[in-house]
Amino acid sequence: MTLPTLSLQGRTALITGAATGIGRATALLFAQAGARVVVNHLRQDAEAASLVQAIQALGGKATAISADVSDAADVQRLVDGALAVVGTIDVLVNNAGIIQEKAFLDTTEADWDRLLGTDLKSVFLVCRAVLPGMVARRGGAIVNIASDLGILGRERYAPYCAAKAGVIGLTKSLAREFAPQQIRVNAIAPGPVATAMVSLEHMSAEWVEKELAIPQHRLGEPEEIAASALFLASDLARFYTGQVLGPNGGSVMP
Incomplete structure (x- = not known):
């Protein structure tokens, strides 16, 4: 039996919402692991260009495509554009979120x-x-970024909690449906992560108090979530499907 590794050498990855935060960290880590990365963003041209340059400086290959992933026509344009550049999409990371x-x-x-x-x-x-x-290729890996709030719920965040709970349910449904085609579909439900979208400086005092009440008493770093994405995308996780990893500092425990 061939021993699995964390390498993504020779594979292509599409990462949505990749210009900043968790998406950016994931794109950099995937490129370091050998993947050719398609960086999706929405009107973040400067940030996306900076990321592509950073990946190229590492010796990797990346392409940036702006598209609104909540719009069906724009999504098709994104995927068609990605396929025109990289040929196939072996790994998909659904990271875009607000x-x-x-x-x-x-x-x-x-x-x-x-x-x-x-x-x-x-x-x-x-x-x-x-x-x-x-x-068609009978293989692939999808990683969906959910949230611990999709499991726990939180007052004043009803749409966000509902959406992230839906991501978890959709992940499990797709994992069951596409397992016969050797396609793995998993999710990550991070706890609070230090990004531009979620920061101690920009959120309410009540939010900060609740988020730092987790056992580790800190925010996670984007690179820590990216590490989980790399694991799930790699052959090390080839027996994982329909799972929800929780890099959350202890916010969710049975």
Whole structure:
């Protein structure tokens, strides 16, 4: 039996929302592991260009494509553009996401649609566009970024919690449906992570108090979540499917 490794040498990876935060850290780590990376972003041209340059400085290959992953036509354009450059998509990381703190009774239908569109519908759309190629090749790995709040729930974050719980359910459904084609679908449900979207400086005092109340009493780093994504994308995780890894500092325990 060939021993599995963390290498992604010779593989291609599409990472959504990759210009900053967890997506950026994942793109850099995947490139270091040998993958050719397609960096999806939405109107973050400077950040995406900086990331591509950083990957190239490491000796890797990367391409940046701006697209709104909550829009079906834009997703198809993204995937068609990626395939035109890299030929196949062996690994998909659905990372694009937004968050909003707002009382439930103040949450509008537009708020709901925006959060669910970016955080859940996008996962459906990108998976639907990428999976036919994986099915044809009988192989692939999908990693969906959920959240510990999709498991725990949190007041004032109803749309976000609903979306991330949906990501977990969708992950398990796809894992069962596509296992016969040797396609692995897993999720990561991080705890609070220090990114531009979620930071101690920009969130409410109540949020900070709750997030730092976890056993490790700190925010995670994007690189720590990227490490879980690399594991799930690699052959080391070839017996993993339908699983939810929880790099969360102890926020979720049975």
